[in-house]
Amino acid sequence: MTTPGTLPLDIATWVGRDAELAQACSRLRHGRLLTLIGTGGVGKTRLALRVAHLLQSSHPGGAWMVDLGVLQPQGVTPERIYAHLALTLGIRQLGPAGLDVLLDHLHNRRILLVLDNCEQLVPAVRECVNALVRTAPHVRILATSRQALSIDGEQTLVVPPMPPHEAVDLFNACALAAGASPAVIDDQRAVTDLCRQLDGLPLAIRLAASRVRTLSVQQLTQRLADHRFRLLADPSAACADNENPPRHSTLRQVVDVSYDLCTDGEQTLWNRVSTFAGFCDLSAIEAICTGDGVATAEVLDLVSGLVDKSVLSVDATAGLNHPPRYYLLNTLRDYGRHKLATSGQTQRVRDRHRDYYRALTSRAATTWLGPTEPEAMATVHRELPDILAAIDESIACQDLPAAREICRDLVRTRAPFFFGWLDLATQQLRRVIDASKTIPTPHRDDAADLAATMSLAAWVDATQGRHTNAAELVGAAYELHQQWELAVTPAVLYGHGSSVALNTGGQDAISLLAAAREALADSPGDRQMASLMWAMASAFADAPATAVRNTEEYLRQSEAAHAPWTISWALWTAALAALANDDHARAEELAARGLSLQRDLDDQWGQTWSIELSAWIIAAQLGGGDSVSTEARRAGWLLGASRARQQKLGVNLPGLRPLARRNTQARAAIAGVLGETGLAEAVDAGVRRHANAVRIALKESTSRRPAAIGSLRLTDRQREVAAMITQGMTSAEIGTHLRITARTVDVHVRDILQRLGLRGRAAIATWWTTQGDQQP
Template identity: 40%
Template structure:
């Protein structure tokens, strides 16, 4: 005869579970195969709801059913056993310890026990769970906690926020949750084309935390979506008024986060506050430098980070061991809470300055490593640091007396702004820094030539001319030979783009003389050589041009450099196209695209795609439709770079010729339809399309023929007049 189950029925769901199907399947599998499973995650992420749904689904597999015990309200660890007896509806009037009674009653039961909210009594819960599992072989326990119980045999299911970006055509889970909860308080509410973008942005700002999303939806009783978004700057004041029947720790966002704060030791709270200065993810070394000292020894940071991860205050990111350094991130809601404590302690200015100093070091080291075999790693490291670099720049621009360091940081990052497709953002920071720091310093000189370089690449030649001439004059006035070399070099770039290759070649040769005199050898010097070669190619002197390009290639291969090498490949492809050597030209162009895609260098990618498009119109492999598709793809990429072809006739030549041939061989409908197909491709799809047309030429890769340099750098030319 089947015994009646212990405890009452599982709590009924008052609202449906949105999303979480993958997590639910994983949890079901774990419950089926493991005796102890703990769902971990930050406050408000939906651990309890997921566990309840899993328990309800699995209850039929246990002869003695499933029982739910809420641990959260229990404050005294000595009362934990009594609370569990109450949840199981067991009574015992003897003086025996509650654990003895539990062991006796559960010893021969085959049931699932759900312990919800264990984090604040994690030690007591761990002891209780360990004892029960040893004494009751038919018992399985499903726990929820912001940190693991650390009991032998425990399996963890970390639960993150809901996705805020759609995986396909449908709504993201966070937006669906908002819509369902909103419809409950505002009948007729629905996601429409008009409000979908606003709702996505709102859920993104709420980190996709289900509790935060539900609390925000509840505010639709009195506020519009737009008003909620505006008031999110004080999200802890806004997101109150949750369900009165919810556990107290879930009724407002502030108390949800505060609950985690109370569970931390004083040192963990201090580190939490200090970590709030990080934007986005960070690694252990950054945390040790920025947060160490003043109550936290640097060597203690590792263990404290581990505790904060265990308590779900921090999320651990990164690749598996051996494939990359672990990174950590704090949800914005958790970060904001820590920031309030940091400000109240009066530590924020000091920590922000240490944060800026660390990321200035990241930028400086990145600039050094941009010349050499670690370029791709440098690009990725800088990409990961990008949110923190923005925060460091913002601090330097907002804090009086830090303007020069803002110039240094923004200028040092030229390699990232240019090499990883962030020209517009780079100019934003540089323009702000230049406006705040007009003094003729070395930092300003560098910021000027970097600004001129990026303005040139965007086709903004008027701005480029102004800042590069200011840099040149300041360099002459102050005797800054390095700044003079860079200013003249970038004036050569402007001349090349302005379709004056003769003048450009003169300026490049002058810049190379200065670089040689300084002993300078880096990516900028290689780019000057590549640009000089391209200037000769544009003049029709392909032999001299290719001799310079071969020199670039040889130096790049010697030093393991890839970024400048990729631009050299573009020039080689252009030269081979003009000579009618189509196979080699295609190989060079594809390898140019492949390498630039490693760095997300939009300019290098789009130049290569434009060349492949015209090459698709030639030879026995000609495909006019494919040529026009590639031109459409290039058009979309140009929108992320700036003015197409910089406004240059020389750089526009391949596109113009390819379009002429495609128009001559296609109907108007075919011509426009193919372009539209290409314009619909995103960056990665466009690159796949371009590279899918064939293998890279044997001549194109790093294994190609040895570079044949043109001899020594040029002797110093006679002074070139400005203008």
């Protein structure tokens, strides 16, 4: 049996800790909140991970590792933590991802949340955890922190240093794993003395053990003693905040020794890699951390050296077809940041970090149109912690044009819609707009840039049904243009036209968006999005012939671009136009094609609206005949399923008036056959069983047999990929067979692994052989 979750592989050497492990497991089985407390480097995270793996099977909703260390401590609110939790849990939420969204997701789910590195965010974490403990009765929380959270019902377990015999065993195991000769550790008395000097801290032991290939145990002991005397002679070495090295003096000594034993290049790279908020790959390190003593050609060797020395860790969940990703443990990241500040290079490296992620989002925003658009969105999703850090840095340094550009590009990639963190993107837009209002607009270009940001924020608000906000933003954008006597830009036309289309469906939206579309001829991705809204506005307006002509043109453009997500929405708009033209057969065919594609892509946002559209199409065809009651119930059921999904995604249907009107028309047609009571019953059934909505809409059979764990979590395309993996096919071979790129196959493989809680292709093959091929 498999369970979902985000626990990393537990592949590091595990020694001892039997007593702490047993206590932690017992306390969590009998309580709902346990905080592991201890100094940095004592092994809280490793112990939490081990406990989570042991208890995972008793939590069908999964065990989820949430690293709070990636959040900047300045100004973090409980709402920001809720959004971070929603991202980690895979909650797709287009509206505000607050406590109510989390509670709705966690309702009746037996989940284990591991909240790692809480110490820098204790007040906000305390409020968040207190709310979850009180209102999500089936959730257990395992936290790690250097201090208690001080919440009613909290149990605490102090994680002590390892006792001498366990410390020695760990040192020996790590030394041998690092490639040391057994002869190096023959003198177990010397090893015991060294471990005693290391105070039994697992991180210190691992760092020291990684060096015994080049230094004897006695040499390590002497170096540590030298550093101890240096610290005693320099009281100013005490640590005060997050920018400083580890507080525990012994850990400080061993990290100092490990740092000293690195080459100059390795030290410099360590310092600079500490700027990353999350994981990073080699290309990012080469772009951000080179120069001033580090050549690009050296980076791979320097990274390998830091991995060998247990400084850099490798993400064990990366697939074979993806480049490895690296990260620093929080203690080592803090140390590197302190050293970077001491060297006077912090701002330079942060500027390069900001510029790199600014360029990454810009590239994704301008080049996504094509067969690889799912991978482009996945890249943005994967790099989100560092993109947000780049926005934070830009605002902190008052580089508001950079902050505005990153925020706009983040939305232009469409990743917030696809992965369901639109409100997080909205928060960033609001932050940068509010910050921009606090200082005078210095020149015309800056005014145009701010107006473009306001216009894009208006479009986002309009998609969420917040038309008052959208209208205010559009009005402010026009005021800036008037104040600076600027010609109206495509961005403002787009924001204005989209807001009108989604608010009233009026015909003036068509001309506004047509003008934007024409002006964006040199920007294919932006032109495509303007074309989408233009086609949608055409389908909303009461002009069926124009709607069919415009939506069919947009469909032809999308198919020529071979962009799957774009094609799915072009099919949706063309189906809506066909419905408006009373061409029900064409509408049904287009809607089915679009929904099938959205299922392949696992596009929850698109599926929701295609299910809704399918209900409208069925309702429009209700007439006489023996099957009219059956079809009316199917249409009502689909309306209920769509409503349930809209609520999960945070969609405000009444605020999207053209869509709400269609919904009202469909309900009236269904009630004309079933009556109001029959309509209510059908809608309620759809709300309760919406997991089968795509199959119902496509007229596919649904099995009444209980499905194995994870079966309903795979799309049909993912099931095809799983079957081919079982046959031993590579990503390239699968891509050729399915007519998709190998990178798209890899995206499917990653999703399969996460959904089923598996690790590696071999596990997929095993699952498919034992369970997957038996599913309906």
